Amino acid sequence: QVQLQESGPGLVKPSETLSLTCTVSGDSINTYFWNWIRQPPGEGLEWIGHIYYSGSTNYNPSLKSRVTISVDTSKNQISLKLNSVTAADTALYYCARGGKGSASPLDYWGQGTLVTVSS
């Protein structure tokens, strides 16, 4: 069974960089797309971006200038970096597996990790 686990600091100061890691177990990250999604408290889902195991990425245009998603196939991990954060970036951050195509549905999700942006 594929399992995804997000990890990282739960508190980030304004203007700093948010850094999260998604560790995948039960399958290799090779041949799939891997997505980051976030959900502010009490609000809806927002797609942040995805990466193919080869390193090819696509990002939400509204976040593109601040986001970097990377992959470490040797560790079976996907990483998210979001710089210059503000309170508006406070959210539950999920990683999710897409399929073998960029349009594939998100079939496995982590439980999410809450990140609060506050001084």
Place this chain on the structure above:
Amino acid sequence: QSALTQPASVSGSPGQSITISCTGTSSDVGAYNYVSWYQQHPDKAPKLLIYEVSFRPSGVSDRFSGSKSGNTASLTISGLQAEDEADYYCISYTTSSTKVFGTGTKVTVL
């Protein structure tokens, strides 16, 4: 890209059918048959219900069905049950090779 438009809330009595719409543009919903639907219960991760407009993953009840016409996709829940009370989100692939979620719909079982 703008979020796809969903009704904020839909309600129905047990046993009834309800339909949730998801309206986008010719650059997302209308461009491809790559619309998925997710169910999210409180404090839980979203669960895939429908993919590629109308296909159900293994294990998903056949009470859930999807369709699309033009720039609007729809999710229908038949034989509404108490356990269907949750938030529902659509998501579409776009012509820019990105993805965009819907605004979300809260389903209430009366």
